Amino acid sequence: MAAATISHSGSAAPCGSLEDYSLYSNLSDDELLQLAIERSLTDTHCSNTSAASNIATTTTNTLSAATTPAHLPDRNMNPTGRNTNQLKPKHSSNSPANASSPTQTTAHYSSPNPPAENPPDPKTFDGTISRFMTGSGKRMVAYRRPDGNLVFIGPEPEEDEEPLFKAISAGDVSRVKALMMQPGTNLMLPSKPGWLAIHQAAWFGQDTCVNVMLSAQPGMINKQTDRGETALLLAVTKDRLRCVQVLLEHGADPDIRNYDKETPLYRACERNNAATVAMLLNHGVGVNTHCIHGCTPLQEAVAQSNVEICEMLLKAGAKHNLTNMFGISPVFTAAQSGNLAPLRFLLRHGADMNSQAADGATALYEAAKNGHEDIVELLLSQNADANKPGKTGLLPLHIAAQRGSNTIVSMLIPVTSKARVRRTGISPLHLAAERNRDDVLESLIKAGFDVNAQMSEERSKSYEDRRSTALYFAVINNNVDGVRMLLEAGANPNLDMFKPLMVAARLACIRTVVLLVEHGADINAPIPTHPTTFPAVYMFSMKYLSIFKYLLDHGGHAVSCFDCVYGSGPHPPIKTTRSQRDELHYSDSVLPEIQSRRGVQFCEMISAPSISRWAGPIIDVLLDYVGHVTLCSRLMEHLDSYSDWSIIKEKAAPPRPLLQLCRLQILKVVGRHQVKKLPLPGSMIRFLQHQEAPLDEC
Incomplete structure (x- = not known):
């Protein structure tokens, strides 16, 4: 049984909790x-x-x-x-x-x-x-x-309806006449607040009762209910055509509006009733009256996709360029709603298809936004301007790319100026990549849009990571197909401040990492705002040893991970908050200037609680890519913290194996990319390439 909420005037909070x-x-x-x-x-x-x-x-x-x-x-x-x-x-x-x-x-x-x-x-x-x-x-x-x-x-006690109102709703005309003749009956007094007998008759469509009452008391014809509705408006609302006719014949004012400023004509258009509209127009009703939201009867007829009513209104003097309080014209309404017939009718009668709403959007923009392909096709056939931006600066092509309508994108590409696109500070490629619209991405690339276009600084600032390229969007969405498409089209993986490779490593997707590295991603790139003494991508790959090893195999620097300014001496406490790090950089008594210049060291990063549990395996992998190195006191502390890691300490102790030193020297002289061309056995090639184990799939 569902709970109830009964309103009351008590000020105290309810005691106890709800039961089962x-x-x-x-x-x-x-x-x-x-x-x-x-x-x-x-x-x-x-x-x-x-x-x-x-x-x-x-x-x-x-x-x-x-x-x-x-x-x-x-x-x-x-x-x-x-x-x-x-x-x-x-x-x-x-x-x-x-x-x-x-x-x-x-x-x-x-x-x-x-x-x-x-x-x-x-x-x-x-x-x-x-x-x-x-x-x-x-x-x-x-x-x-x-x-x-x-x-x-x-x-609650039942309340009987007044006899007159009951007779009206039942259509008992003789009973109505009899009650009207009784002493004390006053048709001008409401039975309920603002509700007269004439309203009751109009609501129930009792046109004979309307005729009888107006003959006895014509002064009630334009009286309004508590909502400002006349009997005529009520009859229109309920599609009581005979009542509408009787009321108009008795002189009902068709221009009286309710408290929402809706006229009977507006309500007839809303009800999609052409016969009522024709009857009202024949009695000289105003056709350009605005409702409380600024809409006209024509705008409502367009929303209902009724060309017949639209034609009657225009013949009666309706203006198709009037807008509501949001600056929306009937043409805009037709495009927004996908109503092709009314739009074609309005354009044939000279409506401005390029008018802009209060937010700058045009009919073409709105049709593209809502995916109305037939509307876009019609507007473009009439030479609609595809280069008018909305309030946000986006063009119809942008919004179509964002919504993923490839057909609309294909129609808009030939009529959209690439210079205007550049002026917006964002490419449709960005929006397609952001929403994983791969088919749209492919169409834009084929059309020659620059895959290396960067967002303007203003738009880039709206993202915390200051992303700037379409490739970044594809990588952060883990969209491997989108990444491949952009890279094969020539996307540069090194343009963003926070590199896409770092994002891919953080997401632990080795397929994306491989694609980026194969297309020239800089493994050793730093983060300008967060300097480190080692390749910044390592911060995001230490938990994923297969990715970490792949980066080292393909040119990631390893020696810098063992370069510590404190060496075998004591290290200062780890600074975990920004203020503490600032204090370390600028006021620490131990080498403050060097620390500030060099940034975060590898031994500090590996000491983070979320990473330190993998310190041993990480150091073990790194040792395969370096010669003679000295472990600083902090790295030694990590290796001492777990007994099974003692073998790693032995591995780091000098001298390093000759085989390891030879491998490093060959790679240095020949280059990693030329190793495969050496006339050596396959096992030796694999050794030189550190391919002792296969990579995991992401």
């Missing part, structure tokens, strides 16, 4: 109500809100919409717009003075102030009335004093 509602699934509504009353009386420790919270745990408070249609006020719809969950009775003019008593219960009330058996008089009651509905649809009402104490709870 399945415990009460076998109880009837009356039993649940009885249980709720008993709990509300016994939970004195949270008396201000106990009834509300306990009823909430045992009833379903789904405030149902009235069974009558929208705009028809009754006691549930609350035509005055007030919250029916917390009504003050003094505002209600139709609440009964003496409602029927609720079902009697046999509960034993331990409270000295039990709920009354009969409901208080709502006109004189000083407190809050809360209305809610049980899971079975029973409407309930609770009376509560300002201090939160429950006074009465029970089924």
Whole structure:
């Protein structure tokens, strides 16, 4: 059973927590109500809100919409717009003075102030009335004093509709006439706030009743409901064509707007009712009136894709260049909605296809954004300007590439100026790569867009890592196919401040790492903003020894990892925060200038808690790529921390094996890329290339 939330005026917070509602699934509504009353009386420790919270745990408070249609006020719809969950009775003019008593219960009330058996008089009651509905649809009402104490709870009394209104909704014309003749009947007085008999007749389409009442009281014809709606607007809303005709014949004003500034004509266009539109236009209604959002009837007809109504409106004087409060014209609306027929109709009648909305977007931009291929094709056939940027500076081609519509991209490429693209500070390649639109990426590359185009500094600053190339986007998305496509087209992997190779190593994707290295990625590149004494890419690959080894195999510097300014002497404490690192760089008593100039050392990086557990294997791999080196005191501390790593210390102790020194000398003289050409046995070639074990797949 679902929980309920009953509004109340108590100030205290609810006590206790919600219970398991399945415990009460076998109880009837009356039993649940009885249980709720008993709990509300016994939970004195949270008396201000106990009834509300306990009823909430045992009833379903789904405030149902009235069974009558929208705009028809009754006691549930609350035509005055007030919250029916917390009504003050003094505002209600139709609440009964003496409602029927609720079902009697046999509960034993331990409270000295039990709920009354009969409901208080709502006109004189000083407190809050809360209305809610049980899971079975029973409407309930609770009376509560300002201090939160429950006074009465029970089924909400039924309220009979006034006889005149009941006769109107049933279409009983003779009964309506008879009631109108009774003394005291005044058709100008509302039964509910702002709701007259004429509104009731218009809503239910009782045109004969409308005719009878207007003959007796013509002054009610333009009276408005609490929402500002006339009988004519209500009849249009419900598509009551006969009522519309009768009202217009009796002189109803078709230009009176509701509180949303909607006219009957606007509502007829919204309802897509051409017959009603024609009838209103024949009575001289204004065709260019704006609603509260600035939209005109023509704009609404375009949104409904009704060319027939559009044609009637234009013939009646509707202007197709008017915009709403967002600067959106009917042409823009048609393009945005993908309504081809209205757009073709508007263009044929001279509408400006290149007008821009408040955010700078054109109809072409919006069609490309929403993937409407037929709209884009039509606009381009009419020479729409494809080089007008939106507020963000992007062109239609940019947004099409971002959304991944390759067909639209192909249509826009020939009409888009590459000079204008460069002026935007971002290439459509960037946006295609960012969203992994590989087919769009391929089309743009074939069209000759520069794969090495870099974003402007302003756009690059919007990314924390200051990325600048399309290749970077493909790498960080782990899009191996996109990376391969860009590299084969000539993308330079070394243009970004934070190199794509470092990103690939951090993502542990060796396929991307291999692609980047094969296409010239600089393994030994530094990070300008975070200087290190060793290749920066090692910081991101130490946890992945296969990648780490691959980088060393292909030219990664290893000797610099053993170059420590402290040597065998004591090292200062590890600085983990930025302020501590700054203090180390600029105020440490040990070689402050050298430390600041050199940056972070390898022994400091490997001492990070997330990496130090792999210190032994990392040092072991590095030793295969160096000759005589000396381990600093910090590296020795790591090797001493685990007994199995003692063999690594022995490996580093001089002298190094002659075989290892020969390998290093051959690689130095011949070069890594020429080793395969040497007239040596395959096993020797593999030894020289450090290929003792296969690489893992990412």
